[in-house]
Amino acid sequence: xxKFASKMDPESSMSASKWVxxxxxxxxxxxxNSFRAMMEVVGLFGLGYKESSRYQLSESIxxxxxxxxxxxxxNLYVNCCKGTIFLSSKESFDEAHTRELIFKYVDKCIEQVxxxxxxxxMTNNASNNIVAAKMLxxxxxxxxxxxxxxxxxxxxxxxxxxxxxxxxQRSARVQKPKRTLEEEFESEDEPVEEDDxxxxxxxxxxxxxxxxxxxx
Numbered sequence: 001x002x003k004f005a006s007k008m009d010p011e012s013s014m015s016a017s018k019w020v021x022x023x024x025x026x027x028x029x030x031x032x033n034s035f036r037a038m039m040e041v042v043g044l045f046g047l048g049y050k051e052s053s054r055y056q057l058s059e060s061i062x063x064x065x066x067x068x069x070x071x072x073x074x075n076l077y078v079n080c081c082k083g084t085i086f087l088s089s090k091e092s093f094d095e096a097h098t099r100e101l102i103f104k105y106v107d108k109c110i111e112q113v114x115x116x117x118x119x120x121x122m123t124n125n126a127s128n129n130i131v132a133a134k135m136l137x138x139x140x141x142x143x144x145x146x147x148x149x150x151x152x153x154x155x156x157x158x159x160x161x162x163x164x165x166x167x168x169q170r171s172a173r174v175q176k177p178k179r180t181l182e183e184e185f186e187s188e189d190e191p192v193e194e195d196d197x198x199x200x201x202x203x204x205x206x207x208x209x210x211x212x213x214x215x216x
Contacts, residue, residue: 016030016039073090073091074089074090074091074097074102074105075088075089076088076089076105076106076109078113087109087112087113088109090105097126097128098128099128099129099135100135102123102128102129102132103136106121106132106136107136107140110140110143115140115142118143119143119144120143120145120146121133121136121144121145121146122145122146122147122148123145123148124148124151125147125148125152125155130147133145
């Protein structure tokens, strides 16, 4: 750190050393070009610099950096009774994730594992995956292709709108104050509708009970 710290004033050098130590970061990290670029940008900003929040660093800024690099990665894992293991990864910069590309990649991995050992393939619900599933079904009808349940639920929640899940609308009839059965039947202003009350009964049992009462 001496070479880099020589360009800093003692107070700045001490602050950087304390941050590296308290954060548990390797001192070799300061040799990274990105660290030097960060220090230069902060220095150019001057007094009053406000650091980014933990959420900004881990969510919005990270997502923006990922989108800028345009990295498209497909990962395949194998799940069995002994657990889950990583099988293969395909990173494509200039290839779109078309149905043909997904089908060929999955089919190649199935051959690697051996078809007789594969029972099910699971992916998200993207349209290209759904079409690739149909292509795989035609070639390997004994293998099931299922959609990811958590992804399905996420799509359902997103479909409710940006404000979250919509509250079910209650009818005006239900919103009225509840009344007892006696109040319902005694009311002359509001007749009882047929759909308000529904009774289920056994016709044979009713006739049998009525016949027993007649004998008594």
